[in-house]
Amino acid sequence: MTPPPSAPVLSRSVTCFGVGEGWPSGDRRHASFLYRCGSTTLLLDCGDGMSNAFKAAGIAYEEVDAVLISHMHSDHVGGFSMFVQSLWLQQRRRPLPVYAAPRAIAALKNWLAAVVLPPELLGFEIAWRPLLAPDRIRFGDIGVTVSPTSHLESLRRSFESRYPATAFEAFSFVIEGPGFRVAHTADIGDVQDLRPLLEKRPDLLICELSHVEPDALCAAIKASPPARVAFVHVAREHLESSQGVEVRLHALLDPVPFSLPKDGEVMAF
Numbered sequence: 001m002t003p004p005p006s007a008p009v010l011s012r013s014v015t016c017f018g019v020g021e022g023w024p025s026g027d028r029r030h031a032s033f034l035y036r037c038g039s040t041t042l043l044l045d046c047g048d049g050m051s052n053a054f055k056a057a058g059i060a061y062e063e064v065d066a067v068l069i070s071h072m073h074s075d076h077v078g079g080f081s082m083f084v085q086s087l088w089l090q091q092r093r094r095p096l097p098v099y100a101a102p103r104a105i106a107a108l109k110n111w112l113a114a115v116v117l118p119p120e121l122l123g124f125e126i127a128w129r130p131l132l133a134p135d136r137i138r139f140g141d142i143g144v145t146v147s148p149t150s151h152l153e154s155l156r157r158s159f160e161s162r163y164p165a166t167a168f169e170a171f172s173f174v175i176e177g178p179g180f181r182v183a184h185t186a187d188i189g190d191v192q193d194l195r196p197l198l199e200k201r202p203d204l205l206i207c208e209l210s211h212v213e214p215d216a217l218c219a220a221i222k223a224s225p226p227a228r229v230a231f232v233h234v235a236r237e238h239l240e241s242s243q244g245v246e247v248r249l250h251a252l253l254d255p256v257p258f259s260l261p262k263d264g265e266v267m268a269f
């Protein structure tokens, strides 16, 4: 059978399904990233619109080895049930490990039942795995180090007593294997959250730019510079600034190379 014409599969790459932030956007999908590390494929977050991006990229529905959910904001998990529906309709058969905070797992199970995707229907097993931090998960020769971030801490203080079933945990990740290390912030709350990601120099830092001011963020990055940075989840106010976000980032970050990937972009590492 002739494979469909598509870009060659890079042995180590991250496909940006969605580089949008939490605000609605007409031209950016919400957070979702597919990491291909040799024979291991990890899907990090399932923001709204990712099923569409996944289909458009021509990726096999059996390929994903695990899903990791950084936190429960809709711009990171709003596409999850549609992705599960896609896997059901495309007749995936392999079990799919899904890593999320323990209270998030309970919520996602209920949500899948509510959208009429009970486990008995799916034809494949979702293997729920509690995501804890700090922790290290192994996928063959790939290690994923999980660190807590302070992204939801102020909301936790305001609402946890009234909503004890809500998962207020948020995580960042370092994905490493033979010859590479990539750090992925997901959503942070403070520059201190970068510390565990930059401790050992990453080849690539996928960094959000919504919740920390660019000056403080770039100063922290420059203090322990990765080989390069890709800014995602960039706040609309930065993209619309008259100065131009690239010019500003260049001034703040030079000489650390950086990019602002778009939806669908594939970056090798």
Ligand SMILES: [Zn+2]
Binding pocket: 021, 022, 031, 073, 075, 076, 187, 233
């Ligand atoms: Zn977000």
